[in-house]
Amino acid sequence: MAVLPADERIIDLVADESRNEKVVYQRPAALSDTYTHYCPGCTHGIAHRLVAEVIDEMGLREDTILVASVGCSVFAYNYFELDACEAAHGRAPAMATGIKRSNPNNIVFTYQGDGDMASIGMGEIIHAAARGEHFTTIFINNAVYGMTGGQMAPTSLPGQVTTSSPFGRDLALCGAPIKMAELLANLDGTAYSVRRSLHDARHIIQAKKAIRTAFEAQVQGLGFSIVELLSTCPTNWGMTASESMEWVKNSMIPVYPLGDYKVAPELATRR
Numbered sequence: 001m002a003v004l005p006a007d008e009r010i011i012d013l014v015a016d017e018s019r020n021e022k023v024v025y026q027r028p029a030a031l032s033d034t035y036t037h038y039c040p041g042c043t044h045g046i047a048h049r050l051v052a053e054v055i056d057e058m059g060l061r062e063d064t065i066l067v068a069s070v071g072c073s074v075f076a077y078n079y080f081e082l083d084a085c086e087a088a089h090g091r092a093p094a095m096a097t098g099i100k101r102s103n104p105n106n107i108v109f110t111y112q113g114d115g116d117m118a119s120i121g122m123g124e125i126i127h128a129a130a131r132g133e134h135f136t137t138i139f140i141n142n143a144v145y146g147m148t149g150g151q152m153a154p155t156s157l158p159g160q161v162t163t164s165s166p167f168g169r170d171l172a173l174c175g176a177p178i179k180m181a182e183l184l185a186n187l188d189g190t191a192y193s194v195r196r197s198l199h200d201a202r203h204i205i206q207a208k209k210a211i212r213t214a215f216e217a218q219v220q221g222l223g224f225s226i227v228e229l230l231s232t233c234p235t236n237w238g239m240t241a242s243e244s245m246e247w248v249k250n251s252m253i254p255v256y257p258l259g260d261y262k263v264a265p266e267l268a269t270r271r
Contacts, residue, residue: 028049028056029052029081030052030053030064030081030082031049031052031079031080032079034079036048036075036078036079041235041240041244042072042146042232042234042235043198043231043232044072044140046198046204047140048079048080050208051080051109051111052080054211057212058212058215058219060215060219061081063105063106063107065083065103065106065107065108065109066084066110066111067086067099067109067110067111068084068086068092068110068111069087069090069092069111069116069117069121070088070147071089071113071145071146071147072146073112073113073116073140087110089116090117090120090121090124091121092112092117092124093110093125093127093133095110096109096137097133099135100133101133107218108136109135109215109218110138111137111140112137112138112139113139113140113142113147114139114140114141114143114144114154115147117137117139117180118154118178119153119154125180126183126184126187128224129184129187129190129224129226130189131224132189132190132223132224133189134218134221134222134224135224135225136214136215136218136224136225136226136227137224137225137227138226138227138229139180139181140229141155141180141230141252141256142232143157143177144156144162144233144236146235146236149163150162150163150236150237151163151165152169155178157169157251157255177255179256181194181226181228181256184224185261187224189223189224190223190226190262191217191222191223191264192213192214192223192224192225192226192263192264192267193225193228193262194213194214194226194228194259194261195227195229195230195256195257196228196229196230196258197230197253198229198230198231198248199230199245199248207227207229211227214227217264217267220267222264230253230256231248232244232247
């Protein structure tokens with residue numbers, strides 16, 4: 001029997017309706033069809049996908065502006081089919097403030113890591129939240145400086161070994177980890193501040209719901225909104241991808257409890 005050329009066999013399979021196959025997942029239109037620079041096992045890619053899905057589902061793609069931070073997410077503007085810009089290290093909230101005030105009808109969000117936001121950018125995010133600026137922040141907490149070599153970050157856990165704390169984080173010398181979701185929830189200008197995790201499917205679904213609610217807070221003009229996402233960094237943690245997921249579950253969540261730290265009454269029914 002003659003063998004069909006490869007391209008004809010593919011066409012034949014696609015046309016075979018008897019297989020009863022259907023598409024169950026497609027790349028969101030707001031997400032670029034490209035490879036990322038993230039390490040294997042890193043959950044930045046999951047966070048990107050969730051944000052893109054929410055933007056698509058809410059019909060916001062043509063009106064959304066991303067402000068990328070310096071850190072592992074420095075090239076985030078390459079991975080979204082959105083208008084986007086790059087801010088100086090830690091200054092994404094300041095740039096987002098200017099963009100949103102100049103373009104109040106646009107949806108503006110920053111995408112920031114813990115070294116960027118909770119260290120050099122701490123003043124920027126605190127005052128943006130205190131002013132109740134109407135933008136959204138997606139905050140990736142992986143407990144280290146990921147891009148620059150795995151140094152101790154403001155979010156590193158007590159006793160955590162990093163390249164700059166080889167004997168573990170000493171609370172007497174370095175203080176305790178900064179809990180950003182709780183901190184920002186105490187400011188009057190914050191409408192929505194929650195923490196979720198990306199370590200398994202159930203928590204990823206919960207994270208997506210939180211991201212949608214955060215954007216809804218902006219659409220309604222309620223004030224500043226933030227979703228903190230516990231994320232993996234297997235390369236700098238010196239773990240496999242699966243081990244890093246377990247480390248989030250067993251080590252990070254006890255220090256950073258998941259939950260809603262502030263939810264404006266107008267958003268309560270959307271949780």
